[in-house]
Amino acid sequence: MDDIAITASGLAKKYRIGLRRDPYGRLTESLWNVLTSPLRRRSGEVREDDFWALRDVSFEAPRGSVVGVIGRNGAGKSTLLKILSRITEPTLGRAELHGRVGSLLEVGTGFHQELTGRDNIFLSGAILGMKRAEILRKFDEIVAFADIGQFLDTPVKRYSSGMKVRLGFAVAAFLEPEILFIDEVLAVGDAEFQKKCLGKMSEIGEGGRTVIFVSHSMPAILRLCDRAILLDHGRVVVDGPTHEAVRRYLESGPGRTSSREWTDEATAPGDEVARLKSVRVVPGGGGPAEEIDIRRAVDIEVEYWTRAPGDLRPSVNLHFYNDEGVCLFINNDWMDRRWWSASRRPGVVRAVCHIPGNFLAEGRVIVTSVVSTYNPTIVHAIEREAVAFVVVDRSEGDGVRGVYANEFPGVVRPMLDWHVEQVSEGAASRS
Amino acid sequence: MELSQKRTPESASGAWNRQVVVIEPHRGWRELGLGEIWAHRELLCVFAWRDLKVRYKQTAFGAAWAVLQPVLLMLVFSASLGRLPGVGPAGLPYPLFVFAGLVPWTLFASSLAGASNSLVSGEAIITKVYFPRLLLPFASVGSFLLDFVISLAALAVVMLYFGAAPSAAIVWLPLLTLMAVVTALAVGTFLAAVNVRYRDVKYVVPFLVQVWMFASPVVYTSTLIPSRWHALYALNPMTGVVDGFRWALVGGPRPDDLIFVSAVVSVLLLLGSLIYFRRVERTFADVI
Numbered sequence: 001m002d003d004i005a006i007t008a009s010g011l012a013k014k015y016r017i018g019l020r021r022d023p024y025g026r027l028t029e030s031l032w033n034v035l036t037s038p039l040r041r042r043s044g045e046v047r048e049d050d051f052w053a054l055r056d057v058s059f060e061a062p063r064g065s066v067v068g069v070i071g072r073n074g075a076g077k078s079t080l081l082k083i084l085s086r087i088t089e090p091t092l093g094r095a096e097l098h099g100r101v102g103s104l105l106e107v108g109t110g111f112h113q114e115l116t117g118r119d120n121i122f123l124s125g126a127i128l129g130m131k132r133a134e135i136l137r138k139f140d141e142i143v144a145f146a147d148i149g150q151f152l153d154t155p156v157k158r159y160s161s162g163m164k165v166r167l168g169f170a171v172a173a174f175l176e177p178e179i180l181f182i183d184e185v186l187a188v189g190d191a192e193f194q195k196k197c198l199g200k201m202s203e204i205g206e207g208g209r210t211v212i213f214v215s216h217s218m219p220a221i222l223r224l225c226d227r228a229i230l231l232d233h234g235r236v237v238v239d240g241p242t243h244e245a246v247r248r249y250l251e252s253g254p255g256r257t258s259s260r261e262w263t264d265e266a267t268a269p270g271d272e273v274a275r276l277k278s279v280r281v282v283p284g285g286g287g288p289a290e291e292i293d294i295r296r297a298v299d300i301e302v303e304y305w306t307r308a309p310g311d312l313r314p315s316v317n318l319h320f321y322n323d324e325g326v327c328l329f330i331n332n333d334w335m336d337r338r339w340w341s342a343s344r345r346p347g348v349v350r351a352v353c354h355i356p357g358n359f360l361a362e363g364r365v366i367v368t369s370v371v372s373t374y375n376p377t378i379v380h381a382i383e384r385e386a387v388a389f390v391v392v393d394r395s396e397g398d399g400v401r402g403v404y405a406n407e408f409p410g411v412v413r414p415m416l417d418w419h420v421e422q423v424s425e426g427a428a429s430r431s
Numbered sequence: 432m433e434l435s436q437k438r439t440p441e442s443a444s445g446a447w448n449r450q451v452v453v454i455e456p457h458r459g460w461r462e463l464g465l466g467e468i469w470a471h472r473e474l475l476c477v478f479a480w481r482d483l484k485v486r487y488k489q490t491a492f493g494a495a496w497a498v499l500q501p502v503l504l505m506l507v508f509s510a511s512l513g514r515l516p517g518v519g520p521a522g523l524p525y526p527l528f529v530f531a532g533l534v535p536w537t538l539f540a541s542s543l544a545g546a547s548n549s550l551v552s553g554e555a556i557i558t559k560v561y562f563p564r565l566l567l568p569f570a571s572v573g574s575f576l577l578d579f580v581i582s583l584a585a586l587a588v589v590m591l592y593f594g595a596a597p598s599a600a601i602v603w604l605p606l607l608t609l610m611a612v613v614t615a616l617a618v619g620t621f622l623a624a625v626n627v628r629y630r631d632v633k634y635v636v637p638f639l640v641q642v643w644m645f646a647s648p649v650v651y652t653s654t655l656i657p658s659r660w661h662a663l664y665a666l667n668p669m670t671g672v673v674d675g676f677r678w679a680l681v682g683g684p685r686p687d688d689l690i691f692v693s694a695v696v697s698v699l700l701l702l703g704s705l706i707y708f709r710r711v712e713r714t715f716a717d718v719i
Contacts, residue, residue, distance in 0.1 A: 015717065086454060086561035088716040095454040106559045112481060114488045119481075126477040127560055155488075 005179055005210035006061040006084070010093035012234075013054040013079050053079040055234045057093070063178075066211040068225035068242060070218075070249050076234040077214045078183060081105060084212065085181045099210070102129055102177030108168025113157035117148055117167055120156050124171045138174045145196075146170035162376045173200045183214045216384050218246050218325030246325040250366055250385070258289035258389050265305050270381030274314045274371040277303040277348060279386040281367075284357070294362060294393040294400075294413065300353045304371050304381060308344045312373050314380060315340075316351040319368040320360075321385075328365070328411050358400055358415035362393045362408070461709045467563045474562060478570030482545070483577060497578035498585040501533040505589075508533075508650050520652045520683060527593045527681060532649040534586050535676045538579040539611045539669060540640045545571040546619025547636050551626050554719050564712050565705070568620045572612060579608070590681065600679040607675045607690075610697050614668040617700035624708045627719050647673050653686075665689050668697035 054076040061067050069077050082088045084095060085103035110127035111120050121142055125135040135142075143152060146167040148159075156164060215221050221228055221242060228245035230238040232252065238245040258281040262268035268275040281289040284297035292298045302316045317332040333351045334340045366388040371381040393413075397403050400413045468475065487493045505526055512518050513525035520528065546568035550557065553567045590597070626632035644650070647669040656664050664670055671693025674686040 082558075082716065083454060086452070087558060089456050089713045090454065091456055093455070097452040097454070101452060101561075103560060109559050110556045112485060114485050115481070119484065123477060123481055126474050127556060127562065132473060132477075 003063050004060055005063045005065075005098050006059075006095065006212070008060075008084070008093070008095040009058045011054055011057040011080070011083055011090045011095060012052060012092040013076075013083060013088070014091040015051045015053055052234050054083070054090070057231075057234075057236055059229060059236065059239055061210050061212065063098075063210055064208045065227060066213060066225045068221040068228035068245070069212060069214045069231065070216070070221060070228055070245060071231035072252075074233075075231040077231055078105075079234075080231070081181050081183050081212065081214055097179055099178030100129075100176075101179045101181070102172075102175045103181040104128070104172045104175070105181070105183040106168075107165050107172070109172075111156055111164070111168060114155055116155055117143075117146075117152045117159070120167065121171055124168065125174075128172060128175055129177070130175065134176075142170045142174055145173060145200075160376065161378070177209065179210045179212075181212045184216060218250070218321065219327050222246060222325050243324055247323055250321070250323055250325060250364070256290075256388055258387050260383065260386050268305070268381075269383050270304070270371065273306065273308060273312055273373065273378075274380040275305045276369060276371065276381045276383055276386075277305055279303075279367070279369045279383065281387050281389045282352075290389055292360075292389050292391050293357075294360065294391050295357045295395055295398065297357045298355050298360075298389070300355070300367055300369075300387070301350065302353075302369050302371075303348055303350045305348055306344065306371075307346045313340075313344055314349070314371050314373055316349075316353075317370045317372065318353055319370065321366045321368070322361070322411055323364045323366075326411055328360075359412060360391045361410055361413040362391050364388055364390050457713055459710070460706065463705050463709060464563060464565065468565055468569065471563055471566055475566050475570050475573070478566055479573035482571055482574035486574070494578070494581060497581040501530060501537045501582050502585065504533050504537075505530045512650050517655070518651045520654065523681060523683065524593050527589055527595060528652075528677065529650055530586060530589050531677045531681050532673045534579070534582050535607065535611050535672050536644060536647065536649045536669070537582060538575055538608070539615045539672070540644070541578065542572040542575045542612065542615035543619045543622075543640060544636050545575060546615065547622035547626055547632055549619075550623045550715065551630070551719065557719055558716050564715055565620070565708060568623045569616065572616050572619060576612070586680070595681045597680050598682060600685075603675065603679045607672055607679060610668060610675075610690075610694055611672045613701050614672070614693075614697040617697060617704045620701075620708050621704040624711050624715075627711070627715050643667075643669065649673055653689075654684075665692040666696055668693040668700070 057076070057080060059067075069080060071077050079088075081103070082105070083090045084097070085101065085105065087103075087105075108120075108124060110124045112123060115123065121139065122132070122135055125142075126132070143149070146163075146169075148163055148167055151159065151163065156167070159167070211224075213221070213225060225242045227240065228238070228242040229236055230245040230249050238248050259278070260276075260280070261278040262276055265275055265277075268277065270276055278301070280301045281292075282299040282301050283289055283292055284299065287293070287296075300318055302318070304314070304316070306314050308314055315333050317330060319330050320328040322328055331353055333353070336351075339351075366385050368382070368384045369386040370379060370383075372379045393399060393401065393408075395401060400415050401408050487496070490496065492499065508529045509526045513529065519525040549567040549571040550564065556562075557564065557567075622632050622636065646667055648656075653664070653670060653674055665688065671686060671690040674683075675690045675693075677683050678685055
């Protein structure tokens with residue numbers, strides 16, 4: 001067992017839906033239940049309102065491996081992490097962890113708003129499992145990593161959200177567990193700091209630590225993990241090479257539609273600054289939106305509600321991925337200079353990104369749609385894999401591939417300008 | 432992370448294995464897990480330090496509240512109940528009498544209220560990280576010990592004012608304090624666990640504390656209770672604690688039997704409460 005860090009066999013977790021809907025039970029209610037049907041709870045019958053968040057999950061993680069866990073919302077990823085980090089108990093099954101465990105399910109675990117940055121480093125560090133001596137030893141490094149210098153003795157409630165995230169991650173980054181569970185902590189914070197964190201996490205993997213990493217970011221999963229587990233409705237669908245799991249993930253689920261619309265502003269993805277209203281694939285020259293001729297242009301049209309207060313300048317950016325989860329490119333609406341400098345008013349904004357024909361490669365293209373503001377970078381609305389379409393190459397000598405009919409590699413297939421000319425004439429000589 | 436020492440099936444003979452954590456469903460009763468609390472004693476202190484620091488953050492008087500609360504109550508009771516004949520014992524100034532009772536009572540009452548609220552207000556960490564859940568009510572009670580020490584100093588001043596000197600019985604003070612703490616832990620831990628599922632506790636606690644105060648000899652002397660009720664009266668552990676405190680500090684009758692019964696009852700209460708806590712603990716993160 002020396003080389004196995006984590007063994008899980010048959011893990012399952014059942015929630016009672018009734019319980020989930022009304023978690024704050026009242027005494028009278030349960031007393032009434034006991035009086036009316038004293039035997040019901042113990043009878044062990046299968047109830048219709050049982051909800052299995054996780055079913056029969058088994059896997060092993062060798063020491064030093066970095067395993068990604070992916071899946072749609074509600075697939076059971078967080079439940080699995082909560083069981084492994086002992087926050088909640090499984091209903092069935094068993095797991096063994098060999099080594100010191102640390103879990104990072106949230107940035108800034110245990111932070112108290114009223115306390116200063118300095119106090120919170122000690123508080124959060126202790127809650128995450130560090131000894132006081134250990135925190136003292138690493139204190140300066142933590143402060144330097146968080147880059148909060150002069151605000152060290154300011155209550156955290158006066159920090160900007162970016163500073164809170166930096167401080168929270170800095171404490172966690174200096175944990176030294178042998179097994180580490182990380183849940184989507186990179187979804188917050190500004191882009192530059194995310195890069196720093198990813199770098200720090202790669203170090204963790206190289207340090208011989210075993211990491212279980214839950215994320216929606218396929219590029220991060222692809223970059224960091226040796227192996228990935230794809231969960232769907234609480235079951236393990238794929239447990240294998242990362243690219244295989246990522247491919248299956250992207251093939252499944254809502255990433256197949258070419259048009260998304262949210263009718264209710266209150267529940268649409270987003271926050272008080274911006275909420276997504278619709279994301280659509282609009283083929284240039286008509287035709288089905290799901291299938292785009294490689295030679296034709298295609299527009300991605302995003303509409304969002306904004307209540308942009310003051311000088312905030314919400315901006316749409318689109319992330320294009322292929323089937324393997326590789327990010328093809330990212331583009332941002334500041335390409336429209338006129339809009340970028342225009343003053344913003346509350347209401348609905350439509351942003352259209354025009355992708356020329358003869359630019360994308362064949363295959364599925366999956367688009368993540370984001371509305372954010374910059375300096376500091378804050379993501380207000382994000383819909384991952386919002387829309388997708390398939391690019392098909394039906395060119396007959398007029399496309400990038402010309403008359404070449406075989407496998408044509410490359411993540412994009414741009415039609416670039418070439419200039420070719422003859423520089424001399426005459427029979428080819430071997431001189 | 433400091434790991435608990437869990438028994439693995441291979442080591443079921445009783446040997447401890449530090450390295451392995453076994454995760455599996457638990458049913459029914461569990462061991463109290465006090466070893467795990469001891470292993471996490473540093474975190475226990477950090478939680479207590481946090482509670483203390485947060486409590487007096489952004490208050491103008493800060494820790495002076497630890498003194499002001501019992502002092503104000505003393506003034507109120509002296510001005511009202513204290514004017515009635517026979518409420519306090521003969522030969523002891525009523526303000527001194529009531530203050531000596533209010534000091535241990537305040538420790539008990541605030542610890543009880545703090546502990547019963549500790550899990551619910553710690554929801555954010557309970558759902559995000561593992562640690563023995565018992566640390567939260569324990570730390571909450573611990574954080575009130577400093578308040579208690581400050582109010583003891585205030586009591587010394589009041590005693591000086593009335594020219595009362597403690598007898599040799601003062602050596603019993605730590606034990607009596609421990610009894611108050613054990614009782615507060617017992618009731619507070621139980622209510623904290625119930626509070627996770629039933630927020631009714633929030634409304635029950637203030638009422639409970641008030642009724643309990645009048646069921647204990649805090650503002651009146653226990654000799655007022657008819658002797659046929661004494662056996663029942665002694666079942667309230669705070670009776671022994673409060674009477675014992677007065678006896679140890681300002682003199683009076685020695686409440687031997689009361690203290691003994693109170694000590695036994697408080698320990699039994701704590702045991703029952705811990706057993707209940709451990710039984711329902713596994714569902715905390717799901718229902719909180």
